[in-house]
Amino acid sequence: MRVSAKADYAVRATVELAAGGGGPLKRDALAAAQNIPAGFLENILLDLRQAEVIRSQRGPEGGYWLARPAGEITVADVVRAVEGPLASVRGERPGTLTFQGTARPLEALWVAVRASLRSVLESVTLADLAEGELPEEIAALTRDPDAWTAH
Numbered sequence: 001m002r003v004s005a006k007a008d009y010a011v012r013a014t015v016e017l018a019a020g021g022g023g024p025l026k027r028d029a030l031a032a033a034q035n036i037p038a039g040f041l042e043n044i045l046l047d048l049r050q051a052e053v054i055r056s057q058r059g060p061e062g063g064y065w066l067a068r069p070a071g072e073i074t075v076a077d078v079v080r081a082v083e084g085p086l087a088s089v090r091g092e093r094p095g096t097l098t099f100q101g102t103a104r105p106l107e108a109l110w111v112a113v114r115a116s117l118r119s120v121l122e123s124v125t126l127a128d129l130a131e132g133e134l135p136e137e138i139a140a141l142t143r144d145p146d147a148w149t150a151h
Helices: 005-019 026-033 037-050 076-084 108-119 126-130 136-142
Strands: 056-057 065-068
Touching: 005 037, 005 065, 005 076, 005 126, 026 037, 026 065, 037 056, 037 076, 065 126, 076 108, 076 126
Parallel strands: none
Antiparallel strands: 056 065
C-alpha cells in the first residue's frame, strides 16, 4: 500500500483536531501544527467536510472540528474521505475483477489485502492516535522486527 501525501496530511490534521479539545481550529493553525502546506490542506479539509468527518464554520470564531467524537472516527474513515476505497486494483475494487487461468487466485489475494488493510485501519481511531496509544492488536504487529525492515 502506498500512503499518499493527501492521506497522510488528512490523518495528521484530523488527529490534531482530536487532540485540540473539540473547539474549532483555524486552517492555518492546523497547517502550522503539522507542517502541511495550507493551500493543500484547504482541499483536504473540503473532502473531509463533504464526507462528514469534520465540520466547519466561517468567521472570527470559526474553524474546523470533528463531526463526531474522536473515538468514533477511524483512520479508515479519514483515508476513504480523501482517497476513496482503501484498496483498488487498476482503479477497481477487489472482488469486482475476474482473472483467468493461472491468475485466478489473484481475485482472492486482492480481497485478502483489502481485508488486511481494513483490519488495521478500522481498528485505530483518532482518539487512539491523539492519546498516543495504538490498540494492543495493532501495537503487537509493530513488535515484529520484520515489520520495520524494507523488503
